[in-house]
Amino acid sequence: MPEGDTIRRLAERISGRFLGQRVAQSFARDPRITHLDLVGSTLTDVDAVGKWWLLRFDDGRTVYGHLRMDGRFDLGRRSKAPEWQRRLELEMENGWITAIDMPNIGVVATAKEESIVGHLGPDLCSTEIPDIALIADRLRSNGDRPLAGALLDQRNVAGFGNVYAVEVPFIAGVSPHQPVDSIDDLEALVAAGSALIRTNMGRSHRNTTGRRLHTTNMWIYGRQRRPCPWCSTTLVGGAEREMPWGRVSVWCPTCQAIEPTRAVDPARIERALILHPARKLWPIEQPTT
Incomplete structure (x- = not known):
């Protein structure tokens, strides 16, 4: 299972390539997020809290998830993974963000992220020095x-x-x-x-x-x-x-x-x-x- 340092590096990779870009196409295939349509939204922040990743958009929504053992992201070209494994695909201005085999994935109002990560202890990989x-x-x-x-x-x-x-x-x-x-x-x-x-x-x-x-x-x-x-x-x-x-x-x-x-x-x-x-x-x- 990826550790906090891996998830922080992942967040920085996504941020470095896609931050500030609008979503051109949005495909959500996981039953937990089939209602999700992010077309026209702008990616305003990418964060990691412990082992959780967070994609924040300007419409007040946050897509979140946990890689556990099998989850991963394909970034750049459109993923060649089987469509059923592509739980979420977002076409951005500079390529695709694709969540593959993500065991935990969901969407929540950004103002209510505490319901997802609020139970966690101090984040060792936060931008702030841990106490x-x-x-x-x-x-x-x-x-x-x-x-x-x-x-x-x-x-x-x-x-x-x-x-x-x-x-x-x-x-x-x-x-x-x-x-x-x-x-x-x-x-x-x-x-x-x-x-x-x-x-x-x-x-x-x-x-x-x-x-x-x-x-x-x-x-x-x-x-x-x-x-x-x-x-x-x-x-x-x-x-x-x-x-x-x-x-x-x-x-x-x-x-x-x-x-x-x-x-x-x-x-x-x-x-x-x-x-x-x-x-x-x-x-x-x-x-x-």
Whole structure:
């Protein structure tokens, strides 16, 4: 499932090519939006909130959606996907916007967007710098919930997906199973995750190490049963059905041991980010007051 940085890049791509253009043709084939006709409307804003995309038009309507696992956009030439997969097609002045296999799609009055995204926590990929302390407090309110599950809950913080739910705990030296209210200096972990995702949203590829490797750009994601890059212990993990948070996970049983109280390791974070441009945003990026 695409994460918040991917959706922000998508919004910027659509905006860069089509913002301010009028709709010449409009085809809505999804049963939830068959009434939708945008001909003559102008695209005035393209936004992303967490993992949701939003297309705002000058007639006061917003088309919204979620890619989940299979959704995607074709931009530019008219899509060659089968017509039944083209849930929404908009001919603009500079090409076509086509929503393909979109599992969640709808239209709402722009003034009522809160009914769609109002339940989400602070958006990590917003144009505004996220409030790290607020996010840490929201995570702590989950009590003894495992860290990974709390990070993935978009009601706590919007944008993190499974890559970050694996990588950020590893970088901070905390187990994804560690109860979130037993983690000291949770703010440092959140700040590291925020720095990574906000840096990656401006890049063409997601990378958590700062290195460009042939096999992976991640520390441990997808590397179960391989040596830990920190201590050489064999990485362990579990399938979706085995994890309380319902996602595939990987961790180091030595570096990320579960303890009654576990402290985030700022020195480890600094070392992990030393080659990554995200180091410029950690730990100093904070909202201005």
